[in-house]
Amino acid sequence: MIDQDVIERTLGTALRTGADFAEIYAEDKRNTSVGLDDGRVEQVTSGRDRGAGIRVIKGETTGFAHTSDLSETGLAAAASAAAEAASRGGGGVRTVALTPAERRAVNEVQQYPETIGKTAKVELLQRIDAAARAAGTEIVQVSAGYADSRKRVLVANSDGLLAVDDIARILARVNVVASGDTGMQTGYQSMGRTIGWEVFDPASELFVDVEELARDAARQALVKLTARPAPSGSMPVVIKNGSGAVLFHEACGHGLEADHIQKGASVYAGKVGELVASPLVTLVDDGTMAGEWGTLAIDDEGHPTQRNVLIQDGVLTDYMWDHIRARKEGRGPSGNGRRQSYMHLPMVRMTNTIVLDGHDEPDDIVANTERGVYVAELGGGSVNTASGDFVFGMREAYLIEDGRITEPLREGNLIGNGPQVLRDIDMLGNDFMMGNPGTCGKDGQGVPVGDGQPTLRVKQMTIGGTAS
């Protein structure tokens, strides 16, 4: 993308004002997306984003500038602007010699999405549409979306690091509306992978059956037609495997990000070595899981991603780190420095956040619950990392009565306090599954993340429904 000698000279320019650290992050991304609504292909969109962000750190201050001009002149201008932003004085000359890192392939891409014709992408959505509509005459609306991208990335910094990556992403989603006597209800499903078009080949290890996805979204909408208002108040909550690990992303994941820790803005600050969760819980953030939505070979600061154990048998073992926070602590990064694009500063972010298997049979978990709520799909959520209070939408949920899953419930929120919920996990299944692809928002930046978990039970959570 950029010649090595140009990178070295650009980093030299960035260090001109006597900075401690300089970095270039360059990307060249092409994407295609298709939207289908009500049986119509609304439009096919093609996009190209290309540019570089330059970060300069001097003392405690970070300066940042970016440019869509990847010529040496364009890079030099951005480097000067970032250097100027980081410092109002100083001076000095430092040269940088880069050592190219060998590219590590965590995702073996067979068919890069741009090699696939647009017709095939349109047909994929038409199959989704047909499968959803075939699920029942009550299905009155279907909309589906497809998006792919291929992104080439280069990261180089004044420590001599030079790393590149080549990332493919494929995402599909379907929204379904069912109409019945009780009004209209919605269903939603999605899939996302960091591999190529082979994801739609049944022979592939990471195969996703999009028609099954569509049928599931339709089923969700149909089920809710007979749903009754969700109860309100505290009760046991069972969360189906692969449908609610976003709970951990919110309940503790964000609170384990070192930027919040270092500012004392997390309930988990100063708690390494302490029991912070039920001893059943082992929580891992793993950026290396082949093909998953949050997987990366290198993070957006050029460091290889890792499998980081955050909580082991209930005990807090470590936080997640980026360059700045790790440097402050005098330790190595953990591969969690991420950014939305070359126009954004990196910060500590999660990758794939997963809870490892326990020993309970999923059926036993429900059978042992006298009265509660069974969540078959959690929706989006958010957390206040300082207080630990979090909230989620329940996309699909049922009542549990006498140890059996009974009536479907209408939508409502589920709330709790992170540290409390972690301690209140009293049954953990042996049926680990990854969940839907997610986009994690922090400080205005969205990055793709994955999550997964076995079926589990929380002793008590608050359901925010309207029924008394």
Add this chain to the structure above:
Amino acid sequence: MSATDTTVASGELGADLLAIVDRVVAQAKPGEQVEAFVSRGGDTEVRVYQGEVEHFVSAQAEGIGIRIISDGRTGFAYAGTLDEAAIAEVLAEARDNVQFGTVDEWAGLAEPDGVAQTAQALWSDELAGYATDRKIELAKELERLTLGADSRVRVDDSNYADAFGEAAVATTTGIRRWGRENGCYVSVSTLADDGDETQTGFGFSVGRTPDMFDLGKAAREAADRATRLLGATKPASRRTTVVLDPFVTAQFLAIISSTLNGEAVVKGRSLFKDRLGDEVAPPFVTLLDDPTNPLAYTATDVDGEGLAARLNPLIEGGVLRQFVHNSYSARRAGTMSTGNAVRGGFAGTPGVGALALHLLPGTRSQDEIVAGIDDGLLVQSVQGIHSGVNPISGDFSTGAAGLMIRNGQVAEPVREFTIASTLQRMLMDIVEVGGDVDWLPMRAAGVTLVVTDVTMSGA
């Protein structure tokens, strides 16, 4: 985007962007409708922590999006650069994408509708030339004021941010406009500690120029929000009257407006789709979308398709008057665009959305309103308001924190509970709109709002 006269001579403001869109539109082939949208913008963000600059971001971006409609089929492409070769590639890609679109009888670009633009000052040379050191000083000053407001308060970050943008749009249907605007705000996030417990707060102030800031108010609110939640407990589940703080009301209005969105309506995805002319709220409720009010942070005088932005009453005297439309949803609904095409930059085609919402204010302050309530809840913040709303069924549930109201006074703090109802019922259950309009860096202005019979779920 703030438009000027459509004839701009070379060398004048906007001439370079208009020249680009003109060149693209001139390449339309017979039977093609072509729309070119180019924008150039940037922002500055200063974050201060413990008296030092934590980061200083100075970012600029530009790009082009081209939409082509031919025989009812639409194609679109964009690039994040205004490089000549890239523009040619974007045009070719958009044209290639047309063939995959489905024929849509309502497809088409906007056409000039004769509605005049409201002249308003959305560009400030003073802000454009504002010195970097003074921006840093504002963020530092806000941090100092906040720390001084209460000894239990820490500052998580204190920020100054400004943004500027200019854009030009031209079409083969006769639209040709250029405009620019800029604005700024400061914000502060706080933490308040009491033993093991930590609560958070925030405050901000917006302006066309920094001299419109009220740093003292931002600091006080940020300190108050965090400290008054200290000691909060989980309340019992019950039905009650809620008083929504202006910032919460603004978020609620944004949710309501998503159900008044013409695109959702024509696609059958709004609970209000068949209810034009119905009473949906009490007679004292009037909800306006008014991008022509320069006090609104999102004020603009041209929409994303190049039509004049205008004042649209959505709910008037409690009656549902109209939905917001862009030219596509309007054509499909058999009406005219309301000038509500919204564009998330050059990388997408225009959607539909409210631009600058506000409720017609009442007269009383929040204190006066609270004084008249025997038993209720002041909602200071909500969490997860988007995840708990279904714009089709109207089900509404959100996490919340706030203060109980007893005998006309705010009492103990509460947290970790939800408030729930349906959007339809909440509108009907509004009993008062406050007089305390607060302009926020959002698409809706805040004002105190009182709603009865809301379910509160806690312990």
